[in-house]
Amino acid sequence: KATDRKVTLETLAPEDRPTQLLPLNKMLSDTVKMIAYRAETALVAILRRHLKKEEEARALIRELFVTSANIVPNPDAKTLTVQIHRMANPMHDRAIAALLEDLNQLQFCHPETEDQIVYSLV
Incomplete structure (x- = not known):
């Protein structure tokens, strides 16, 4: 109870005070967040x-975004396989497998190598 519940900016040393993002940095940060949300x-x-x-x-x-995956390049077939590890339950596995099949039908290519990206559930 010796520590104050609230700390005012005036009580902090200048090097400990929070800094605000510069306007251009904030705009870039907000743009990246908006693209990720979309x-x-x-x-x-x-x-x-x-x-x-x-x-x-x-x-x-959101669970898919933090799930472990393997990336397996195959230069001969010009593919880059993203092997996503299974979800917590079979219903989610089926839903993610269907999503990956839909993504595979779009035939995305890696922007630098032009290898086709193939998604699979392992």
Whole structure:
């Protein structure tokens, strides 16, 4: 109880005070956040065909973003396989497998190598 519950800026040393982002840095940061949110929303829209609730689809997409994966290049076949590890339950596995199949049909290519990106669930 010797520590104050609130700390005012005046009581902090100048080097300990929080700094604000410069306007251009903040604009870049906000733009990246907006692009990430739009990408997440687009994936949720695809996944909604396989799940009933939007909240469940959004949670599953967020889980997918932090799931372990292997990246296996195959220069002979000009493919880059992204092997995503299975989800927590079979229903989520089926939904993610369907999402990956939809993404595979779009035939995305790696921007630098032009290798086709192939997604799979392992």
